[in-house]
Amino acid sequence: MDRSTFILSILLTLTATTTTFFSPVYAGTFDMExxxxxxxxxxxxxxxxxxxxxxxxxxxxxxxxxxxxYLFGKIDMQLKLVPGNSAGTVTAYYLKSKGDTWDEIDFEFLGNLTGDPYVMHTNVYNQGKGDREQQFNLWFDPTADFHTYSVLWNPHHIVFLVDGIAIRQFKNLEHRGIQYPKLQPMRLYSSLWNADQWATRGGLVKTDWSNAPFTASYRNFRADACVSFAGKSSCPASSPRWFTQKLDLTAEDKMRVVQSKFMVYNYCTDTKRFPQGVPKECNIH
Incomplete structure (x- = not known):
């Protein structure tokens, strides 16, 4: 079996596993939501x-x-990213709470020169503190068609998914002294902006404005979530599974295989950045 066939078989198997994890989701139009x-x-x-x-x-x-x-939920959105030479641009898609000590769950897509892969940047913030970046090259062209980018956020963990494939998990390890976002409701945000001072090759490649306007597209938003209003949270009665769902050992093993193929940065292995030792959660399995 060649490498591309092997990777495809991993992804198809993992898709079949993960897409059965979560209960049906409910959609609204963009002007309503x-x-x-x-x-x-x-x-x-x-x-x-x-x-x-x-x-x-x-x-x-x-x-x-x-x-x-939202205060916990399964959020799905299909995105088609800026095509062609997108160097310098960032498409951010994230959940974030209010205030100076905010919580946040991030997808950011860092544009690149035509033919080079997009870098998909992920991060988790607790009480205004992030520094938990993991970055991936995608195994498809995210500008050629729409793909689904999802966040599962429940009291047990945060899972980042691409087309139903779990690519990253951030567990609730409060019992080990690690903060976890569970008290602050978050809105879903997205933006397209110029960040050519850092986005592409550390800022070496600048935005080519002759290609402007740059455009990203969104469709098929779905939120099966607990909606927070006036300090109270209301959860769908039909959605008990996502609220308690954990990845089983097989799914976690498959996620690690995907990470080994496509992850290009992991804060947990960046000893230069953390000379006094990587964050505590990195050593808990």
Whole structure:
């Protein structure tokens, strides 16, 4: 079996395993579920609320946020990223709470020169502190079609998924003295913006504005989640499984195989960054 066939077999097997984990999700149109919050018309809701696009030019990027706040849930969104030479651009897609000691669960997609892979950046913040980055090269072209990027967030763990494949897990290890986001409701945000001072090859490759406007597209938002309003959280009665679901040992093993093939940065192995020792959770299995 050649390498590409081997990787495809891993992903197909893992997809079959993970997509059975979670209960059905519920969708809303973009005009019902989101507000475009900045960009002076560069964010657009199209096709009767079924499609949303963000664009970036030399003058400004754009962004949106969910009308609702969530406290635990399974969040899915399909994205098609900026095609062609996207160097210098960042498409951010994340959950975040309010205030100076915020919690946050991040996907960020760092653009690159035509033909080079996008870097998918992930991070988890607790009480305003992040520094838990893991980065991946995707095994497909994320600009050619829509792909589903998901967050499962429950009291046991946070799982990042791509097309139903678990790529990263951040466990609740409060019993070991490690903070876990569980008290602050979060909104879902996305933005497309210029970050050519750091985004591509550490800032060596700058944005080529002759390719502007840059555009990212969104569809098929679904949230099976506990909605927080006025300090109270209401959970769907039909969704007990995602609230308690954990990855079994087989799924965790398969996730580690995917990480071994596609992870390009892991804060847990960056001893130069953490000369006094990597964060505590890195040594707990």
């Amino acid at each position: 989101f507000d475009i919050t900045w960009g002076d018309g560069r964010g657009k809701v199209l096709n009767n609320g079924e499609l949303l696009t963000l664009s970036l030019d030399r003058a400004s990027g754009s962004g949106f946020q969910s009308k609702k706040e």
